[in-house]
Amino acid sequence: MKILQISFLIFFLFSCNSKTEKPVETPVVNNTPQITVPEFIADSAYAFVKAQCDFGPRVPNSKAHIACGDYLIEKMQSWADTVIVQKGIVIAYDGTKLNFRNIISSFNPQAKTRILLFAHWDTRPWADKDINDKDKPILGADDGGSGVGVLMEIARQLKLNKIEIGVDIAFFDAEDWGKEGGGPESEDSYALGTQYWTKNLHVKDYTANYGILLDMVGAKNAQFRFEGLSYERAGSVVQNVWNTANSLGYSNYFIHQDGGWVTDDHVYVNNIGIPSIDIIHSDLSSRNGFPPHWHTHADNMDVIDANTLRAVGQTLLTVLFREKVSS
Ligand SMILES: [Zn+2]
Numbered sequence: 353m354k355i356l357q358i359s360f361l362i363f364f365l366f367s368c369n370s371k372t373e374k375p376v377e378t379p380v381v382n383n384t385p386q387i388t389v390p391e392f393i394a395d396s397a398y399a400f401v402k403a404q405c406d407f408g409p410r411v412p413n414s415k416a417h418i419a420c421g422d423y424l425i426e427k428m429q430s431w432a433d434t435v436i437v438q439k440g441i442v443i444a445y446d447g448t449k450l451n452f453r454n455i456i457s458s459f460n461p462q463a464k465t466r467i468l469l470f471a472h473w474d475t476r477p478w479a480d481k482d483i484n485d486k487d488k489p490i491l492g493a494d495d496g497g498s499g500v501g502v503l504m505e506i507a508r509q510l511k512l513n514k515i516e517i518g519v520d521i522a523f524f525d526a527e528d529w530g531k532e533g534g535g536p537e538s539e540d541s542y543a544l545g546t547q548y549w550t551k552n553l554h555v556k557d558y559t560a561n562y563g564i565l566l567d568m569v570g571a572k573n574a575q576f577r578f579e580g581l582s583y584e585r586a587g588s589v590v591q592n593v594w595n596t597a598n599s600l601g602y603s604n605y606f607i608h609q610d611g612g613w614v615t616d617d618h619v620y621v622n623n624i625g626i627p628s629i630d631i632i633h634s635d636l637s638s639r640n641g642f643p644p645h646w647h648t649h650a651d652n653m654d655v656i657d658a659n660t661l662r663a664v665g666q667t668l669l670t671v672l673f674r675e676k677v678s679s
Contacts, residue, residue, distance in 0.1 A: 577611025
């Protein structure tokens with residue numbers, strides 16, 4: 353990601369909530385069958401984040417990147433019904449040819465009702481926000497590792513617990529080799545794996561009811577706010593996810609507040625007509641809107657907290673299992 357414009361948009365939908373309406377007492381007839389949502393095992397997700405970091409920085413064209421990609425494919429093959437790997441070369445803004453792999457795993461591939469969950473699995477080749485060793489790659493425990501770790505545990509749960517709807521889990525590559533600082537050169541320099549996928553879908557005419565992107569979802573006391581494009585294109589999905597999180601007791605993580613606009617993988621998925629949201633760590637106290645470890649060497653396992661992984665993972669599992677199959 354990552355051009356952030358703090359917009360201070362007022363989400364007037366919320367401010368328009370009428371307080372004059374009296375609650376109407378109606379007897380509730382509950383015909384909905386009891387839905388059992390599997391438990392998200394946070395320690396397992398934590399171990400998946402650590403396993404990625406143990407390979408080292410997952411920078412395209414590096415040995416660690418290849419080894420970690422192999423590991424992700426093997427794991428997903430053990431859980432999902434199908435795993436499709438897209439392989440190729442994309443050209444970075446600085447002319448570097450990046451060997452990439454997009455890893456797309458599916459549950460119930462024939463189901464019409466589909467939800468797409470996605471995260472980037474590569475890590476940034478530089479620590480441009482650090483004071484030291486700016487030219488060395490970051491470990492990316494949070495920025496890269498955390499989203500994938502949460503989605504791996506969701507995949508493991510979907511293997512253990514049958515779900516009715518279709519679920520696709522995409523690990524997109526070559527997200528973070530982008531140009532810092534905005535401007536025309538920076539535009540479209542990130543999310544190269546996702547951009548490739550939107551032009552070369554893994555399945556002909558693929559679509560999903562909606563998409564959810566996870567990016568930096570593992571840090572201690574992380575806060576997630578409404579991202580601008582997510583709200584504009586997929587407001588009902590934002591509401592559903594945030595309300596579900598709140599109902600599960602995760603209000604400290606999922607805050608009903610504007611968090612500004614972020615250019616991230618979800619932009620391109622929205623552009624092909626799949627309404628998609630970005631769950632991304634928002635820090636209003638920093639100038640760029642991201643947490644202090646963002647694009648620094650502090651983005652290592654020390655910042656990762658299993659409680660945050662649980663808040664995100666349990667929320668997503670609940671959203672998935674409450675989703676109804678359309679007839
Ligand atoms: Zn990043």
